[in-house]
Amino acid sequence: MTEEVLTPETSGNDNPVLWVARPMATAARQFLKSLIRPSTIVYPFERLEDPKFREEVQVAAGKPIGVGAVWDNYRGVHALNIATCISCNLCSFSCPDLCIEMVAVPGGNPKHPKKCPQIDYGKCSYCGFCSDACPEGCLSMTTRYELSVTKRSEMVYSPQKLFEVFERKLPMNPIRLERPANEDAILLDAPLCIGCNACARDCPTQCITMMDIPKPEAPAGAKLPRRIWKEPVVNDSDCVRCGTCISVCPKECLFWGTRT
Amino acid sequence: MSEMWINMGPQHPMTHGLWNLRVRIDGELILDVDPEMGYLHRGIEKISEDRHYNEVVTLMDRTCYVAGMAWEHLYILGAEKALHITPPERAEYIRTMSEEFQRIASHIMWYAAFVQDLGLMSPFLYGMRDRDLLLDLFQSYTGARMTYEYMRVGGVRNDLPHGFSDRARKVLDWLMERFKEYDQLCMGSDIFRRRCDGLGVLSAQDCIDFGVTGPMLRSAGVARDLRKDRPYSVYGRVDFDVARATTADVTGRYLVRMEEMRQSVRILRQVLDWLDRNPGPVMAENLPRWLGAPYAPIGREGYLLKREYPKGVGFAAIEEPHGEAAVYVVNEGGEHPYRVKFRSPVYVNLSAARKYLVGYHVADIPPIMGSVDVCVGESDR
Numbered sequence: 001m002t003e004e005v006l007t008p009e010t011s012g013n014d015n016p017v018l019w020v021a022r023p024m025a026t027a028a029r030q031f032l033k034s035l036i037r038p039s040t041i042v043y044p045f046e047r048l049e050d051p052k053f054r055e056e057v058q059v060a061a062g063k064p065i066g067v068g069a070v071w072d073n074y075r076g077v078h079a080l081n082i083a084t085c086i087s088c089n090l091c092s093f094s095c096p097d098l099c100i101e102m103v104a105v106p107g108g109n110p111k112h113p114k115k116c117p118q119i120d121y122g123k124c125s126y127c128g129f130c131s132d133a134c135p136e137g138c139l140s141m142t143t144r145y146e147l148s149v150t151k152r153s154e155m156v157y158s159p160q161k162l163f164e165v166f167e168r169k170l171p172m173n174p175i176r177l178e179r180p181a182n183e184d185a186i187l188l189d190a191p192l193c194i195g196c197n198a199c200a201r202d203c204p205t206q207c208i209t210m211m212d213i214p215k216p217e218a219p220a221g222a223k224l225p226r227r228i229w230k231e232p233v234v235n236d237s238d239c240v241r242c243g244t245c246i247s248v249c250p251k252e253c254l255f256w257g258t259r260t
Numbered sequence: 261m262s263e264m265w266i267n268m269g270p271q272h273p274m275t276h277g278l279w280n281l282r283v284r285i286d287g288e289l290i291l292d293v294d295p296e297m298g299y300l301h302r303g304i305e306k307i308s309e310d311r312h313y314n315e316v317v318t319l320m321d322r323t324c325y326v327a328g329m330a331w332e333h334l335y336i337l338g339a340e341k342a343l344h345i346t347p348p349e350r351a352e353y354i355r356t357m358s359e360e361f362q363r364i365a366s367h368i369m370w371y372a373a374f375v376q377d378l379g380l381m382s383p384f385l386y387g388m389r390d391r392d393l394l395l396d397l398f399q400s401y402t403g404a405r406m407t408y409e410y411m412r413v414g415g416v417r418n419d420l421p422h423g424f425s426d427r428a429r430k431v432l433d434w435l436m437e438r439f440k441e442y443d444q445l446c447m448g449s450d451i452f453r454r455r456c457d458g459l460g461v462l463s464a465q466d467c468i469d470f471g472v473t474g475p476m477l478r479s480a481g482v483a484r485d486l487r488k489d490r491p492y493s494v495y496g497r498v499d500f501d502v503a504r505a506t507t508a509d510v511t512g513r514y515l516v517r518m519e520e521m522r523q524s525v526r527i528l529r530q531v532l533d534w535l536d537r538n539p540g541p542v543m544a545e546n547l548p549r550w551l552g553a554p555y556a557p558i559g560r561e562g563y564l565l566k567r568e569y570p571k572g573v574g575f576a577a578i579e580e581p582h583g584e585a586a587v588y589v590v591n592e593g594g595e596h597p598y599r600v601k602f603r604s605p606v607y608v609n610l611s612a613a614r615k616y617l618v619g620y621h622v623a624d625i626p627p628i629m630g631s632v633d634v635c636v637g638e639s640d641r
Contacts, residue, residue, distance in 0.1 A: 005481070006505040006515040019450035026444045027382045039389050073421070075403040096315035127318045127409040132417070141403070 049143055049171075072171050075126045076145045078119055079172060080162035081138040086204040087115045088242035091130035091139050099123035100130060105159050116159035121147055135240035142170035185259040186234045186245060192253035195228030199245035199254060207238035208245060263291060270299050274626045276373055277636030281613065281629070288621045295613045300640040308600040313339050313413050316600065321407040323602070324638035326369045329362035329398075330580045331638070332411040337492060338587035339413050339597070341574030345547065349494075350540040351415035356493045357531045358398075358410065359578070360524040361428075364435065365394040366581035366633075367517045367524075371442060374514075374630040378455055383445050390438050393431050400424060415543035425532045432525050439521060446514065456510040460628035462616040463508055470612035473605050474583025475520065476632065479505045479512035486579040498530045510631040517633075569593035582606050582633050606632075607639035 104113035269280035278299035284292035321328035372387030402408040464480040503519035505512035577586040583605025592598035
């Protein structure tokens with residue numbers, strides 16, 4: 001054991017007054033400093049994100065860094081750009097607290113309405129997985145942090161309300177993650193497919209096209225399966241890997257895998 | 261004088277959370293104590309079994325709310341072993357840096373709460389003020405002040421922002437000045453010393469018998485530190501000393517924690533230098549897609565049945581600010597861990613309360629329990 005053993009200084013038997021006076025002097029020094037530059041701010045009237053707190057000179061009590069300078073990537077209330085949302089469900093899938101629900105927004109085809117995330121802030125843990133997962137960058141987190149409401153139902157932010165946050169043009173989290181290089185692709189278990197078009201219909205990016213396949217000759221004494229002679233072909237560069245096609249497939253013939 | 265049991269807690273300023281200390285007293289003398297824990301049990305181990313590997317990280321921040329980064333690091337180390345993933349070197353350094361910042365923040369939080377137990381208000385305010393700078397630093401690269409959700413299986417979420425290391429160095433310089441002030445306020449005060457010296461003695465042999473770890477063990481003269489004894493991450497490559505005292509009492513624990521903060525600053529300076537010199541990726545390449553990194557996990561149960569999953573188990577132990585924490589992750593294949601088990605140092609340290617409380621006076625309980633550094637969220641999980 002090479003480390004030194006810590007031993008407390010011997011107590012001040014020599015001059016007990018000094019042992020009480022020294023800490024008091026330290027506290028008094030801090031008190032005088034705080035008279036000139038207080039450590040706190042007057043919150044509702046001043047805010048940490050104000051530009052004046054970004055400068056070191058303004059920082060209270062000689063603090064070495066400006067508090068507001070680190071504010072930009074704060075994870076607060078989400079902003080949703082409804083116009084670019086493709087209803088891919090990725091935010092809802094990735095939410096650990098299951099607080100995101102996809103609800104219909106007005107406009108568009110009433111039979112197949114566009115669905116956008118609705119966030120229940122009573123459950124949200126502000127982990128940011130949803131904005132990390134968003135392939136279009138339309139759901140991102142802003143610096144807004146004030147959420148007090150009078151009714152619990154007001155904690156549920158509808159897509160329109162999230163869009164209002166977006167329209168305020170608050171600073172948004174600048175960190176965007178890159179997609180991994182080895183993304184899995186959607187593969188087809190061809191013998192199971194019935195060509196029903198469900199995947200192509202529900203694909204948020206329309207990257208699935210139904211291609212005709214040749215109808216085989218029926219073997220002697222056996223019937224061909226009843227199906228539409230088409231198969232989905234996925235355009236990997238447009239695919240956002242949301243898995244909607246896998247979840248809507250009635251025959252479970254689509255699956256994740258590495259394209260060879 | 262008749263004996264009686266009194267309840268200190270579950271709502272008592274001494275407890276720092278929800279737990280109950282039943283004390284049998286005769287006048288002012290403590291005859292027996294019985295710590296009762298479990299008021300804050302949230303079933304984190306069970307919830308983890310129903311979450312994707314990366315989603316468990318959100319629970320780790322809530323396990324111990326003053327040492328979230330340390331618990332994230334612990335879980336990620338275990339999960340990576342279970343999933344056979346090696347993170348890039350830069351990610352390891354960033355994790356080490358995060359854990360050391362968290363250690364300073366946690367110890368400052370301990371200092372603030374501990375001196376307030378003794379009735380000293382000014383050091384509490386100074387401590388909270390200084391911890392705020394560390395929270396600002398955390399916010400500048402993770403985006404949150406206490407619930408970071410920063411580490412991922414295979415690396416960390418994002419790289420450090422521009423100008424981070426300069427800011428961090430300024431904070432470290434400033435904190436070193438503040439540590440001197442803390443010592444002037446506490447060690448320099450005769451009142452503080454008379455309140456703390458010789459209290460709550462737990463000898464080295466008792467510590468080892470009960471499994472007590474962390475600053476309590478080191479204050480008894482045992483130089484046991486997992487960062488030194490079983491280096492994980494990059495602790496084998498940085499230079500630091502293990503703080504150690506021999507008094508085994510409240511003053512000793514104070515000294516050990518103060519010295520640990522200085523050693524953390526020493527580690528941080530080396531790690532920041534390395535990070536400045538070596539840019540690189542912060543996320544492992546060729547992660548399995550279903551792991552969802554850096555993206556969030558994709559697909560709920562049932563969608564991904566046709567996959568082949570690796571299997572494995574992972575055990576990791578780290579020196580958390582409160583003591584030695586360990587995790588055991590069982591990966592039976594699939595998107596969720598089969599079982600996650602944590603060892604909380606606070607639970608063990610509290611369980612030995614009978615050994616270091618009996619024989620002292622009722623007024624000694626706040627300083628003694630304060631010196632244990634209780635975090636109930638962590639002990640009850």
